[in-house]
Amino acid sequence: MMTPQVITPQQMQQILQQQVLTPQQLQVLIQQQQALMLHQQLQEFYKKQQDQLQIQLIQQQHAGKQPKEQQQQQQVTTQQLAFQQQLLQMQQLQQQHLMTLQRQGLLSLQPGQPTLPLQSLAQGMIPTELQQLWKEVTGSHTVDDGACNNHSSLDLSTTCVSSTAPPKPSLLINPQASTNGQASVLTPKRESMSHEEYMQSHPLYGHGVCKWPGCEAVCEDYSSFIKHLNSEHALDDRSTAQCRVQMQVVQQLELQLSKDKERLQAMMSHLHVKSTEPKASPQPLNLVSSVTLSKTASESSPQSLPHTPTTPTTPLTPITQGPSVITTTSIHNVGPIRRRYSDKYNVPISSDIAQNQEFYKNAEVRPPFTYASLIRQAILESPEKQLTLNEIYNWFTRMFAYFRRNAATWKNAVRHNLSLHKCFVRVENVKGAVWTVDEIEFQKRRPQKISGNPSLIKNIQTSHAYCTPLNAALQASMAENSIPLYTTASMGNPALTSLASAMREELNGVIDHATSNGSDSSPGRSPMQAILLEIHRLRHPQHYQT
DNA sequence: ACGTGCATAAACACTC
DNA sequence: GGAGTGTTTATGCACG
Numbered sequence A: 001m002m003t004p005q006v007i008t009p010q011q012m013q014q015i016l017q018q019q020v021l022t023p024q025q026l027q028v029l030i031q032q033q034q035a036l037m038l039h040q041q042l043q044e045f046y047k048k049q050q051d052q053l054q055i056q057l058i059q060q061q062h063a064g065k066q067p068k069e070q071q072q073q074q075q076v077t078t079q080q081l082a083f084q085q086q087l088l089q090m091q092q093l094q095q096q097h098l099m100t101l102q103r104q105g106l107l108s109l110q111p112g113q114p115t116l117p118l119q120s121l122a123q124g125m126i127p128t129e130l131q132q133l134w135k136e137v138t139g140s141h142t143v144d145d146g147a148c149n150n151h152s153s154l155d156l157s158t159t160c161v162s163s164t165a166p167p168k169p170s171l172l173i174n175p176q177a178s179t180n181g182q183a184s185v186l187t188p189k190r191e192s193m194s195h196e197e198y199m200q201s202h203p204l205y206g207h208g209v210c211k212w213p214g215c216e217a218v219c220e221d222y223s224s225f226i227k228h229l230n231s232e233h234a235l236d237d238r239s240t241a242q243c244r245v246q247m248q249v250v251q252q253l254e255l256q257l258s259k260d261k262e263r264l265q266a267m268m269s270h271l272h273v274k275s276t277e278p279k280a281s282p283q284p285l286n287l288v289s290s291v292t293l294s295k296t297a298s299e300s301s302p303q304s305l306p307h308t309p310t311t312p313t314t315p316l317t318p319i320t321q322g323p324s325v326i327t328t329t330s331i332h333n334v335g336p337i338r339r340r341y342s343d344k345y346n347v348p349i350s351s352d353i354a355q356n357q358e359f360y361k362n363a364e365v366r367p368p369f370t371y372a373s374l375i376r377q378a379i380l381e382s383p384e385k386q387l388t389l390n391e392i393y394n395w396f397t398r399m400f401a402y403f404r405r406n407a408a409t410w411k412n413a414v415r416h417n418l419s420l421h422k423c424f425v426r427v428e429n430v431k432g433a434v435w436t437v438d439e440i441e442f443q444k445r446r447p448q449k450i451s452g453n454p455s456l457i458k459n460i461q462t463s464h465a466y467c468t469p470l471n472a473a474l475q476a477s478m479a480e481n482s483i484p485l486y487t488t489a490s491m492g493n494p495a496l497t498s499l500a501s502a503m504r505e506e507l508n509g510v511i512d513h514a515t516s517n518g519s520d521s522s523p524g525r526s527p528m529q530a531i532l533l534e535i536h537r538l539r540h541p542q543h544y545q546t
Numbered sequence B: 001a002c003g004t005g006c007a008t009a010a011a012c013a014c015t016c
Numbered sequence C: 001g002g003a004g005t006g007t008t009t010a011t012g013c014a015c016g
Helices: A009-018 A023-063 A069-104 A127-142 A181-186 A188-192 A195-201 A222-232 A237-274 A287-292 A295-300 A328-332 A336-344 A349-355 A357-362 A371-381 A389-399 A407-420 A439-444 A454-466 A472-480 A494-505 A513-519 A527-539
Strands: A424-429 A432-437
Touching: A349 A357, A349 A371, A357 A389, A371 A389, A371 A407, A371 A424, A371 A432, A389 A407, A389 A432, A407 A424
Parallel strands: none
Antiparallel strands: A424 A432
């Protein structure tokens, strides 16, 4: 195993979106990241101390006002000795800390790499939690409950948290979840289950491997697993500490999940309310107004909507989310550009519509497909694969909120497309004329395969990096390219959803256009990221063709 | 710069 | 005559 390093939020985003990891791997990754954060916090502290000492030393050297040069030199020497001593102490502490983390199984370090690069501490655990973790992880050898900061006045700018503090409030723990070691240890559930059932559902045992965080010991059968569990993960300081770490992880995830749920709610309500806002709203974050119509349509449409700019609506408090929310750039991709993408890459329109049916029905978002594609879809969805013009109209208005306005414009476009494209064949019927699709003609006019052009691929990846899950076109694009967005892919998988939410939270305030663009070419890719990229490369070689 | 695909607008013809 | 339907042309934009 290679040395894990702190993954940047952009990298994390990429990992999540490309789903290169299983939920279990993600879990391990999260643990590693948290351990690394803790480690970095300490590193920063060490560095700070070191700098401080350095400054003191320099000050001493430049004091120059000592009456006697000899005395000065003596003092400097003393200072240097003290400095060295402190350095030694720090190094020992570092070593101790690293060993602890290694024992925890959360960190695996190569001998030649005693330290990790100092990077800014990502948002993750609040200092209190870090402090508590610090105490819990290291407490088994250097317990000093009386002193809050028993390690060289470790200052995390928080109140002292005693390791004997009462446990956190009860957690909503799903004993089935493989992410939770505590439940399996503490719940008396076993009594109510048969041996077989328990074997099958024990969250700490799967595929012949112990799933205790950082363990992965191979256990041939269930009984040997139990033996292993009792011997290696008995009730001792280490297990308790690991358990608490896991509690923290779970708690953090739950907190973040609830945050994300709130955010989703806000986004949904925002989109719904926004659909009644003046279309000329200058708000750049107004997704709906930006995608409602192209300029010409919205300005010149004779049937402009009842809501004009003179109709004041309740001013919405701008959602002051981090840049992970829909950005101006991403919004611009939702208009005509989006439909280009989707049709260009032959996105499975039926799956996209099915997947986002509710969204399209409620939000006035332009579907990312051409009129021709939509008409075809409408016809193919019908039982007899034929529709009258009026039925096509009805399908449009039924399926898309977007087409409930500017009827003259889009209906004209529908007629225009029906006439223009050879793929639409008009058939005289008993009840009048109906339209059918000549599939061969339709396929003729569409390029079938995505090219291997890296710039195109990068475009897609870049786009989806800063677009929200609601960006249906990009979801479709991902689906087409076998890069499912975690939001869709994690549907029905609570574990993955919560993990994804948690990790997404890490990205708050950092995902913006610039960073997304740079994500692909960011220098200093970590070994972890290199591994992940390699996995993705293996799974999706077509994305890396040149 | 140019060709292509698409959306939009509009004019026109035809039918009911 | 008006509404709905179907055809055609023109224009502008984005993209390769």
